[in-house]
Amino acid sequence: MPLIVHRCRTLGRVNYRSDAIVVGGGIAGICAALELLEGGMRVLLLDRDEETAFGGLAREAFGGIFVVGSPEQRRAGFRDTPEAALADWVSFGELPESEHWPRAWASAYVHRSLADVRGWLKERGVGFFPIPHWVERGERRRGNSAPRFHLVWGTGQELASVLARALRTHRNAQGLTLKFGHRVEELVTGAGAVRGCRGRLEAGGEEFEAEADCVIAAEPLACRYEVRSAAASAIQGGRS
Ligand SMILES: Cc1cc2nc3c(=O)[nH]c(=O)nc-3n(C[C@H](O)[C@H](O)[C@H](O)COP(=O)(O)OP(=O)(O)OC[C@H]3O[C@@H](n4cnc5c(N)ncnc54)[C@H](O)[C@@H]3O)c2cc1C
Numbered sequence: 001m002p003l004i005v006h007r008c009r010t011l012g013r014v015n016y017r018s019d020a021i022v023v024g025g026g027i028a029g030i031c032a033a034l035e036l037l038e039g040g041m042r043v044l045l046l047d048r049d050e051e052t053a054f055g056g057l058a059r060e061a062f063g064g065i066f067v068v069g070s071p072e073q074r075r076a077g078f079r080d081t082p083e084a085a086l087a088d089w090v091s092f093g094e095l096p097e098s099e100h101w102p103r104a105w106a107s108a109y110v111h112r113s114l115a116d117v118r119g120w121l122k123e124r125g126v127g128f129f130p131i132p133h134w135v136e137r138g139e140r141r142r143g144n145s146a147p148r149f150h151l152v153w154g155t156g157q158e159l160a161s162v163l164a165r166a167l168r169t170h171r172n173a174q175g176l177t178l179k180f181g182h183r184v185e186e187l188v189t190g191a192g193a194v195r196g197c198r199g200r201l202e203a204g205g206e207e208f209e210a211e212a213d214c215v216i217a218a219e220p221l222a223c224r225y226e227v228r229s230a231a232a233s234a235i236q237g238g239r240s
Pocket of ligand 1: 023024025026027028029046047048049053055056057058059060061062063064065156182183184185218219220
């Protein structure tokens with residue numbers, strides 16, 4: 001079996017090398033890592049927290065997921081469509097025409113949520129409460145015309161647990177390395193692209209550096225990295 005993530009020490013620094021790095025082991029990082037494993041990449045996931053907190057904020061969350069046109073909605077007598085959901089989203093979110101990217105995101109989401117969110121989660125063992133709910137506690141102003149809030153069976157804690165298990169038991173899991181207690185502090189760039197990241201171990205403060213062709217920052221403060229646009233191009237240019 002080949003060594004999955006190269007780890008060595010140079011001048012007191014821990015070094016890693018992988019195809020892809022995911023910074024953050026919340027639900028976003030876990031989903032990204034699953035997709036990368038699916039694509040046959042070796043993945044190094046770095047999280048500053050302890051392993052017991054794997055899954056991040058989702059562990060505290062209610063676990064309601066916005067889905068359009070689901071079997072749960074049909075069973076409850078609602079014929080929902082992406083067009084109706086998009087009209088609601090734009091109205092509720094008060095998005096003017098000038099908000100190009102938020103509107104483009106909304107449009108992509110309402111058209112793809114059934115297959116790419118609900119379907120994707122179900123394939124990985126996530127179940128749903130059989131009745132859809134109204135978002136924002138049923139606020140009935142214009143923009144909330146159908147119940148679209150699909151509650152994960154077992155709430156956010158179960159969502160995080162099921163996906164963390166899916167990651168660890170993935171058929172390509174030999175390509176996965178999880179490192180907790182690793183706080184990323186900066187991205188490493190070279191030749192106009194992101195090449196990796198640097199940080200410190202939470203326990204002891206030892207420095208580490210990790211290299212990869214693809215770096216995904218999946219933690220809430222990722223925007224603090226100065227090279228954010230370069231990171232985006234690295235993600236798009238990554239092998240997957
Ligand atoms: C009470 C509550 C209820 C909620 N209910 C819902 C709901 O019903 N539906 C819904 O859609 N959303 C809900 N949310 C919001 C949802 O939980 C979050 O949006 C989601 O979990 C965020 O996931 P994430 O992976 O983006 O971030 P996080 O879960 O915050 O994960 C980020 C990870 O990055 C790690 N990290 C941070 N900084 C660094 C660093 N420098 N180096 C390395 N690692 C780092 C953290 O340790 C963490 O593990 C709720 C939230 C709460 C608190």
